[in-house]
Amino acid sequence: MNRSRHIPEAERRLAMVRASFRCQEPDCGNRHALEAHHVIPFAEGGPHIAENLRVVCWRCHDLWHRSHASKPDES
Ligand SMILES: [Zn+2]
Ligand SMILES: [Zn+2]
Numbered sequence: 001m002n003r004s005r006h007i008p009e010a011e012r013r014l015a016m017v018r019a020s021f022r023c024q025e026p027d028c029g030n031r032h033a034l035e036a037h038h039v040i041p042f043a044e045g046g047p048h049i050a051e052n053l054r055v056v057c058w059r060c061h062d063l064w065h066r067s068h069a070s071k072p073d074e075s
Contacts, residue, residue: 004048005042006048007036007048007053008048011048011049011050011053012036012050012053014050015036015050015053015054015055016034016036016055018050018055019034019054019055021034021055022034022055023055023056023057023060024054024055024056025056025057025060028056028057028059028060030057030059030060032057033057033058033059034055034056034057034058035055035056035057035058035061036053036054036055037053037054037055037056037061037064038052038053038054039052039053039054040052
């Protein structure tokens, strides 16, 4: 399986709009350096659709992946 890791811009934007362009971590709310995190990991078949994307800032994203270190390269 060799699906593209690229998230379609429309889906990424939709996820951002739903999150009101804020980090979705409850204690954060950062509006800058936002990234799209896959709720179901891409490596486990999670689709590139807004429903499967969680908007987090780079710091929360980095922290999340550090604390769930099994798939360090999954976005
Ligand atoms: Zn991620
Ligand atoms: Zn954050």
